[in-house]
Amino acid sequence: MIGLYPNISHxxxxxxxxxSNSYLxxxxxxxxxxxVPQTETPAMLFxxxxxxxxxxxxxxxxxxxxxxxxxxxxxxxxxxxWAALQxxxxxxxxxxxxxxxxxxxxxxxxxxxxxxCLAEGRSETSVFWNDPETGLYCKxxxxxxxxxxxxxxxxxxxxVSADKKAFAYxxxxxxxxxxxxxxxxxxxxxxxxxxxxxxxxxxxxxPPYKVACFTLSDGDISVGRMKYRDLIEREKGCREAGEWxxxxxxxxxxxxxxxx
Amino acid sequence: MAxxxxxxxxxAKIKNAFLxxxxxxxxxxxxxxxxxxxxxxxxxxxxxxNSLRSAIFNIALTGATLNPALHQAYLVPRKGKVCxxxxxxxxxxxxxxxxxxxxxxxxxxxxxxxxYYEQGLTPALKHIPCIEGDPGGxxxxxxxxxxxxxxxxxxxxxxxxIEKVKATSQAKSGPWSEWYDEMARKTAVKKLYKLLPQTDRxxxxxxxxxxxxxxxxxxQVKALEVMKRFDDxxxxxxxxxxxxxxxxxxxxxxxxxxxxxxARE
Numbered sequence: 422m423i424g425l426y427p428n429i430s431h432x433x434x435x436x437x438x439x440x441s442n443s444y445l446x447x448x449x450x451x452x453x454x455x456x457v458p459q460t461e462t463p464a465m466l467f468x469x470x471x472x473x474x475x476x477x478x479x480x481x482x483x484x485x486x487x488x489x490x491x492x493x494x495x496x497x498x499x500x501x502x503w504a505a506l507q508x509x510x511x512x513x514x515x516x517x518x519x520x521x522x523x524x525x526x527x528x529x530x531x532x533x534x535x536x537x538c539l540a541e542g543r544s545e546t547s548v549f550w551n552d553p554e555t556g557l558y559c560k561x562x563x564x565x566x567x568x569x570x571x572x573x574x575x576x577x578x579x580x581v582s583a584d585k586k587a588f589a590y591x592x593x594x595x596x597x598x599x600x601x602x603x604x605x606x607x608x609x610x611x612x613x614x615x616x617x618x619x620x621x622x623x624x625x626x627x628p629p630y631k632v633a634c635f636t637l638s639d640g641d642i643s644v645g646r647m648k649y650r651d652l653i654e655r656e657k658g659c660r661e662a663g664e665w666x667x668x669x670x671x672x673x674x675x676x677x678x679x680x681x
Numbered sequence: 682m683a684x685x686x687x688x689x690x691x692x693a694k695i696k697n698a699f700l701x702x703x704x705x706x707x708x709x710x711x712x713x714x715x716x717x718x719x720x721x722x723x724x725x726x727x728x729x730x731n732s733l734r735s736a737i738f739n740i741a742l743t744g745a746t747l748n749p750a751l752h753q754a755y756l757v758p759r760k761g762k763v764c765x766x767x768x769x770x771x772x773x774x775x776x777x778x779x780x781x782x783x784x785x786x787x788x789x790x791x792x793x794x795x796x797y798y799e800q801g802l803t804p805a806l807k808h809i810p811c812i813e814g815d816p817g818g819x820x821x822x823x824x825x826x827x828x829x830x831x832x833x834x835x836x837x838x839x840x841x842x843i844e845k846v847k848a849t850s851q852a853k854s855g856p857w858s859e860w861y862d863e864m865a866r867k868t869a870v871k872k873l874y875k876l877l878p879q880t881d882r883x884x885x886x887x888x889x890x891x892x893x894x895x896x897x898x899x900x901q902v903k904a905l906e907v908m909k910r911f912d913d914x915x916x917x918x919x920x921x922x923x924x925x926x927x928x929x930x931x932x933x934x935x936x937x938x939x940x941x942x943x944a945r946e
Contacts, residue, residue: 537911541932554801571910593879618907638903640846644875647836651876654802670830 422549424611429547431469431485439549439560442600445652449596452659453667468579470514471522475529475577476544476564487511488519521626525579528630535622535634538575542567550610554650555657561607573618573636574604583623583633592637597621598645599652601637606646617642686719689730690737699741711740714747715756724758732762743886744778745771757893759851764893766856767886769863772870776826779882785873787824787866792817798837806835819843819861824869826877836873843868849902850894 422437429437448455461469474482487509493499506513514522530536543566552559565575580591592598601619608616618636625631637645659665689695690712699708715737719725725733736756740747745754745767753771757764767775769787776785790796793811798804806823810816822843825835843865847857857864871887921933922944933944 534908534911567911571907573907573910618903620907636904636907640842640872641875644872647876650800657802672830674829 423551424549426547426549427543431545434547434560434562437547437549437560439558440552440653440656441560442596442603442649445599445603445649445656446596448652448656451667451669452655452665455656456665466512466514467518467522470512470518471525471579472545472564472577474522475526476539485511486514489513489515491516524628525624525626525630528632529577529622529624532622532632532634535632538567538573538620538622538634539565540567541569542575548604548607548611550607552653553610555653557653557657557660559603559607559653561604563604563608566608570615572616573620574601574608574616575620575622576600576604577622577624579626580623581626583625583631585633585635588621588623588633588635592621592635596645596648598637598641599648600645602642602645603649605642606649685730686726686733687716689733690715690719692734695734695737695741698738702741703744707746708741711737711747714749715740717749718747718756722758725756725763727761728758728763729761732764736763736765739765739885739889742882743767743771743775743889744882745775745886759893765889766893767890769866769870772867772886772890775886776870776874776877776883779880781874781878781880781883782826782828785824785826785870785877787822787869787873789819789862789865790821790823792820794820796821798823798835804835806837819865822862822865822869824866824873826873828878834873834876836869836876838865838869838872856894 443459444455447457470482470486473485487506489506490502492502492506494503530539544564545562546566547560547562549558549560551557563574564577567573567575576597578591578597580588582588582591605616605619617639619642621635623633623635695712696708699711719733733756740754743754743765745765747754747756751770752768753774754768755766757766773785776782788808790808791811793814793816795809795811796807798806806825808823819840821837821839823835823837825833827833846868847864850857867890871890874883874887921936922942923936923938933939936942
């Protein structure tokens with residue numbers, strides 16, 4: 422399976438075994454971390470629901486999620502209501518969280534440039550490719566690919582601060598630059614080199630839900646590329662050795678104490 | 682009576698900042714070096730005093746020295762502000778002193794040098810400089826760092842890539858025209874640093890340099906170029922209840938459901 426697949430559900434996408442950006446994130450801690458089975462944290466769940474609401478609209482959102490009314494789980498009625506919700510087989514989002522994500526989504530679409538990025542386009546298209554150098558099977562799922570030849574991939578990030586400087590730190594700390602390069606290269610591997618820019622729509626999780634659109638220079642994308650190449654090659658080495666050690670360094674490391 | 686800049690240099694805040702990261706001895710030495718430079722430069726004396734304060738702060742934070750014999754860092758006037766310029770030598774000193782790497786070095790490759798490099802699964806780099814006759818012009822610059830575990834990391838930048846950095850720098854006429862090789866080597870070290878274990882001192886040094894060159898705040902080249910791609914389409918956007926996404930006015934008008942749709946109301 423190589424190419425762009427617009428109609429793959431989240432569940433199916435996650436089941437497909439391939440090197441993803443989040444796999445590389447875990448690998449960067451230590452190889453063994455990449456192999457730890459993933460459970461969805463409340464923050465991931467919130468992010469997923471918010472993405473669905475903003476990018477796919479309410480209809481798609483309601484297919485995957487259900488908003489729980491205020492339920493008092495201590496009462497008999499409440500327990501029954503809660504059980505009924507669970508039976509729907511959907512992910513339950515609290516009413517509070519739903520209000521919060523609605524506010525955030527409203528803030529995003531009021532940003533003049535963000536709305537241009539989110540106008541007609543494909544959301545959550547799955548991309549699968551073979552890394553040309555290592556042959557490893559890779560996947561990614563860009564939030565948005567705007568229609569028309571804009572040559573960009575758009576990614577929505579919920580963040581503590583959408584401030585220019587603070588977000589730059591976040592990009593470095595969470596490896597968003599690596600993600601950008603990985604997505605661009607993946608997309609280009611199956612779409613003949615048509616994308617060269619990555620746009621982050623950063624939205625804060627607290628009122629007034631500040632929104633900012635950021636992009637990275639070509640130079641910083643190439644740094645991100647080096648970062649992911651390092652990791653992908655490490656993965657290749659692990660596969661050849663058949664081992665994913667839980668350490669980075671096999672020798673003795675002298676600590677360097679910073680000026681506290 | 683003390684002159685303005687002498688008051689700034691004697692500022693208790695500067696002393697405190699220094700003492701947090703270095704000892705009193707270093708503080709006094711750096712203040713004396715700074716005073717010597719300022720005493721002899723009308724241009725620096727006329728500069729904004731806050732910028733002098735932050736330049737001195739940055740000396741403390743990076744651990745570079747203004748000692749003229751060591752050629753690590755300089756106070757230079759630029760657009761009415763005192764800037765701290767860190768030399769290639771200074772940058773290497775900060776990188777190794779701050780503990781992120783054991784060693785880092787950048788070298789320029791000339792046209793007639795023998796040069797080969799390979800990235801991927803077995804990275805390799807070989808450079809034999811031309812030692813007889815004219816080595817030719819600037820071709821590449823590469824930086825190599827040795828990490829604490831002995832692993833070496835390197836990057837190679839072509840002349841084109843260096844020219845791109847130069848083009849976005851505000852220091853085009855000064856350092857870039859007079860010390861092209863040194864600026865290229867600094868650029869390579871700065872870029873390589875992004876791939877290395879990060880330290881506070883080195884991060885400060887890199888941002889000080891970028892600020893000095895006007896690289897951090899004013900380089901909006903890519904952002905402007907990408908924004909322009911969207912500008913060609915200045916159509917109004919309408920929320921489509923059917924597709925559950927924003928659509929352009931023209932595609933809304935062309936939609937077959939337009940007669941029964943309430944999107945435009």
